[in-house]
Amino acid sequence: MSSVISAKNLSLTFQTNDGPVHALKDINLEINKGDFVSFIGPSGCGKTTFLRCMADLEQPAAGEITVNGVSPAEARKARAYGYVFQHAGLYPWRTIGGNIRLPLEIMGVDKAEQDKSVKEVLELVHLEGFENKYPWQLSGGMQQRASIARALAFQADILLMDEPFGALDEIVRDHLNEQLLELWARTNKTIGFVTHSIPEAVYLSTKIVVMSPRPGRIHDVIESTLPKERPLDIRDSPEFIEIAHRVRDGLRAGHGDD
Amino acid sequence: MRNIGPILTVVAAIFVLWYAGAVALNAPWAYDKAKRANVEITFSEMVADTMQQKKPKLPAPHQVGKEIWKTTGEMVAKGRAFSKRSLIYHSWITLSATLLGFALGTGLGVALSVGIVYNRTMDMSVMPWVIASQTIPILAIAPMIIVVLNAIGISGLLPKAVISMYLSFFPVVVGMVKGLRSPDHMMVDQMKTWSATKGQEFWKLRLPSSMPFLFPSLKVAMAASLVGAIVGELPTGAVAGLGARLLAGSYYGQTIQIWSALITAAALAAALVAIIGVIQKVVLKRMGMA
Ligand SMILES: Nc1ncnc2c1ncn2[C@@H]1O[C@H](COP(=O)(O)OP(=O)(O)O)[C@@H](O)[C@H]1O
Ligand SMILES: [Mg+2]
Numbered sequence: 001m002s003s004v005i006s007a008k009n010l011s012l013t014f015q016t017n018d019g020p021v022h023a024l025k026d027i028n029l030e031i032n033k034g035d036f037v038s039f040i041g042p043s044g045c046g047k048t049t050f051l052r053c054m055a056d057l058e059q060p061a062a063g064e065i066t067v068n069g070v071s072p073a074e075a076r077k078a079r080a081y082g083y084v085f086q087h088a089g090l091y092p093w094r095t096i097g098g099n100i101r102l103p104l105e106i107m108g109v110d111k112a113e114q115d116k117s118v119k120e121v122l123e124l125v126h127l128e129g130f131e132n133k134y135p136w137q138l139s140g141g142m143q144q145r146a147s148i149a150r151a152l153a154f155q156a157d158i159l160l161m162d163e164p165f166g167a168l169d170e171i172v173r174d175h176l177n178e179q180l181l182e183l184w185a186r187t188n189k190t191i192g193f194v195t196h197s198i199p200e201a202v203y204l205s206t207k208i209v210v211m212s213p214r215p216g217r218i219h220d221v222i223e224s225t226l227p228k229e230r231p232l233d234i235r236d237s238p239e240f241i242e243i244a245h246r247v248r249d250g251l252r253a254g255h256g257d258d
Numbered sequence: 259m260r261n262i263g264p265i266l267t268v269v270a271a272i273f274v275l276w277y278a279g280a281v282a283l284n285a286p287w288a289y290d291k292a293k294r295a296n297v298e299i300t301f302s303e304m305v306a307d308t309m310q311q312k313k314p315k316l317p318a319p320h321q322v323g324k325e326i327w328k329t330t331g332e333m334v335a336k337g338r339a340f341s342k343r344s345l346i347y348h349s350w351i352t353l354s355a356t357l358l359g360f361a362l363g364t365g366l367g368v369a370l371s372v373g374i375v376y377n378r379t380m381d382m383s384v385m386p387w388v389i390a391s392q393t394i395p396i397l398a399i400a401p402m403i404i405v406v407l408n409a410i411g412i413s414g415l416l417p418k419a420v421i422s423m424y425l426s427f428f429p430v431v432v433g434m435v436k437g438l439r440s441p442d443h444m445m446v447d448q449m450k451t452w453s454a455t456k457g458q459e460f461w462k463l464r465l466p467s468s469m470p471f472l473f474p475s476l477k478v479a480m481a482a483s484l485v486g487a488i489v490g491e492l493p494t495g496a497v498a499g500l501g502a503r504l505l506a507g508s509y510y511g512q513t514i515q516i517w518s519a520l521i522t523a524a525a526l527a528a529a530l531v532a533i534i535g536v537i538q539k540v541v542l543k544r545m546g547m548a
Binding site: 055056082106107 | 445463
C-alpha cells in the first residue's frame, strides 16, 4: 500500500483579533491509495483547515505534509486532486456541461477530449441529458452532483470533499452516498471526506478520523471492518452500529469538558 | 407595459406645471407690453400672449416642440438634416463626443479597476486620486483641458471627449472594482485548485461576475459623458453641438432655442441610457444573472 497523503506533526494557527486560534495541532495521519477517509468532529475542530492544507489552500505553520510524495503546492500544480466545496459553486452563466468543462479549459485540454470527459463524468454522477441545462434549472442535490462531476472531470486520483452533502435533505443524501460509494468502487480514487454525520461517515469510509476542537487534534482513527460492498441497509447491521458507537464515544470524549 | 400608466401621469403633471409656470413667468412682460401700448388686456388675452412671446422667460412646451420640429423633422423633409441650423447636426456633434468619451472613460475605468483589484500598490494609492478627481468642479477644469490640448494641436472632437472621459470613468471604476471583487473566497479558491493563471481567473471568473455591476455604472457613465460633452462645448465658444446652441441661445436671449437644446439633450441621454438598459437585460438574462 502506498501512502497518498502523509501528515507529520502538522500544526496551523490562525492569528485573529481575538488572539491565536489553534486550528490544527500535531496532526499525524497516513492516507493510503484507494482509502475512503472521513473526517468527523464538532464545528471548528479543523476539518476544513486540514483538507485545505492538503489542497495547498492553507499553509501549515509547522510539521510536514506530502501529497503523492510531493508538497501540496506541487501536487496542486500537477492537478493531483479534485476539490468539492461545501456549496456547489457552479457558475450561473455556464451550463452544467460548461461548468464541468471549466477546469478542462483552464488546463488546456483539447475540445474533443473535453466533450468526452464531460459525457463520462455526467454518466458517473447520473446526470446524463442535463449537459445543456443551467444550474438554476437543477435541484440542490443535482447541483451538488454536477459539482462532484466537475471535480472528477480531470481524472485526478484524489478527491477532497468538504461536507458536500451538508445542505441536502436526508433522502437525497442517502441516494448521493450510495452513488458516491459506487463511483469510488468504479474509479478506485482516494477520497478525503468531511462530514458532520456519524452514519454518513461510517457508511462511506474505510477509515474514520475523529477530531476534537481547541486545539484541533485527531482524537481517534477508526479502521472500518465493513466490507467494500455496502447496500444501504448495512446501516442496520450490528457491525455498523458498533462502529457508529465508537465514533460517537470518540466525539463525546474529544468534546470533553465543555 | 404596466409602467405606462404612471409614466403618462407624471408626464401630464409636468406639462401642467410647465404651462402654469410659463403663464406666471411670462405674465409681467405681457402686461408690460399692454401698458406701453396703452391698452387693457383681459386675463385670457394675457394667457394667450404668454404662450407666444418671442423671447419668453419660460417658453411653453408647444413653442419648444415647434422649435424642435422646425430644426429636426422639417430640416429632414427639406433634405437639410445636417445643415448648421439643424438640431440633428448639433446633436450628432455632441453625440459623437459623448460616445467617444464614454468609450475612453469605460476603457480607462475598467483598466484602473483591474489595476486596483490585481495590484496592491494601486489598490492603496489610486482610489483617493480617483475620488479627488471628481471633487474638482468640471466647469473649472474643462477650459484648461481644452486650452492645453489646443496648445499641442488637438482640437475639435477629442478635447470634448476627454472631458466626457474625465466624468465617465469614475462610476466605471467604482462599479468594476466592486464587481471584480464580487466572486466569493470559495470561487477564487476553486480557481486555485485548478491551478488557473491570473488571466484565466480574470476572464473566466472575475469579469463575468462583474457584469451585474458594470451595467448600472455604464448608465451613470453615459449620462455623465453627455454632460461632459456639453460642458466641453461651452468654454470654447464652440459653433457646433448642443452646448454651442445653449451658449448662442443665451447670448441672444433665445430662450426657445435654449430649451429645445436642453430637451434634446435630455432625450438623447434618456435614449442612450435606455439602450444600455436593453443590452443589460439581454446580457444578464443570457448569463442567468437576471
Ligand atoms: N481564515 C481563517 N482565519 C481565522 N480563523 C480561521 C480561519 N479559518 C478557520 N478558522 C478557525 O479555525 C478553526 C477551525 O476551522 P475549520 O477548519 O473551518 O473547522 P471545521 O471545518 O472543523 O468546522 C475554527 O475555530 C475557525 O474559526
Ligand atoms: Mg468546515
